Amino acid sequence: MLQKKICLLGAFGVGKTSLVRRYVDTIFSDAYLTTVGVKIDKKIVTIGTEPLSLILWDIAGEDEMSAVRLSYLRGAAGYLLVVDGTRAETLETAASIQTRVTAEIGKIPFLTLLNKADLKEEWALPAQRLETLEGAGWTFRRTSAKTGESVEASFEDLAALLAR
């Protein structure tokens, strides 16, 4: 079976692990448990008529003290950039990571997930900045690991991009 490695990248606390848990195990927990290093999961999807095995690398979030270890990305076919919609600064962290990933491993497909879409009243992402990034080729999906909104569709949209 064809296998593709997908990495989840973003600032700490944006919900990368929660998105994987929602997608792979269809569960969600409100408790925040930080990730150190990397966790690997596997999910088989069907793209068209062909099964595809997605190897999901849930990589520790970036903070002010430590950058994402780009060595984890070696061999990745695509990645999901995750942003916390209630913390505007995490959009800039995502932009910074994307620049470094492109410099390190070249242009590979990615989608940007604006997560925590259930917290509408706390939404804090500047529309103009999003428009600028869209102009630069970014594709956004509003997701909520809590409600499941657009989670499965986002993973499978990226899988479809990789299967082309």
Next chain:
Amino acid sequence: MLHLPAQISDSLMLLVHGQRVLAHLAVDDAQKLVHAGGDLAHYGLDGIQPGDAACERISFLEGLLPLAESPFLLRSMEMPSGRVADVHFFADGSTVWIVLLDVTTEHDEAQRVQQKAYDMTLLSQREARLIEQLEAANQELRRAHRELAESREALQRTHDRLQQELREAERYVRAMLPAPLSGPMAVDWRFVPSTELGGDSFGYHWIDAEHFALYLIDVCGHGVGAALLSVAVADTLRSEALPRTDFRRPAEVLAALNQAYQMERHGELFCTVWYGVYHRGTGSLRYASAGHPPAMLVSGPRDAAGECLALKASGPCIGISPVARYGEEQCSLPSPARLFVFSDGTYEITRPDGSMLAFSDFTEMLARPVREGQSGLDSLLEFAREMHGPGVLEDDFTIIEMAL
């Protein structure tokens, strides 16, 4: 490489294995497993056999082979068993060796520290956002407060200007009132509007050498509109500005006044009027009323209790009906006597307990003896204020006294 005797190297290797639980795999250039050894079960990788397709059996190898650099390290990778390993890759010719060293203890410790740090950071970020929102709300409140203060100032300026204009209008209205007379009949009055501008007005003047006219107007309502109409009516009477009217005949005067001041042409306002004419030669009084309270005649000297007689006359208010008719009455004014003409505000007084002053209490006050040097009108005003209690009187207080 370390130039150590084999015995020591072996001991060190055993020490590392004891602390780090070594497991090792080797993969050939066809990405087939060629070796699987050490404690693979510790990492949940038991069951892996040489000959297996490496990437299918071991997910994390996907995309990593062939090695781009050697040695290559992936730190803190969670294994299927839940243990955490540092994964070391080494190229040995066409074979890639993969060595797993358990770092679960270090991982868990690092996670505890990182968890606390991230919790604190998220909390402080949330606090900063809340402070920012509070500051924005505070700024908005300050702006609203500033605007409110500005509009209040503008309102105050408008209010002050209107008050000033009202005071000027009141001065004008008062300037229109006649001065008290001392002879041949003594005429005095008290005029206390309930607002700056009331609906009451009055006047008296000699029509000719023998006839003295006395009148009081009470427009329904208070304020600028009522005051304007009241002053206009008083001015009409004072200047005798009604065509083909004998101002010595009260009923004729009220009928002409009624024609001139129909309410549909005067802001829907109407008024009551008492109009009397005293003939000095005969001592007679002719009078008429347009819905006005009766004048009161108190016979006898001022310093003795007098007798009160109501001078009633019938007729509707001025301005209500164009076909209104007014009856004319006549009486003699014996000397000494005092004639009081007043508006309803002098006796329609509400006490603090909500009850109304009786008209008889008012007429009793009129009939009381007045000591030398005292003013009966001041006593009456004081009585009204005492009955009313604190605050201004609800209606205009207007009374004229003509003493013979």
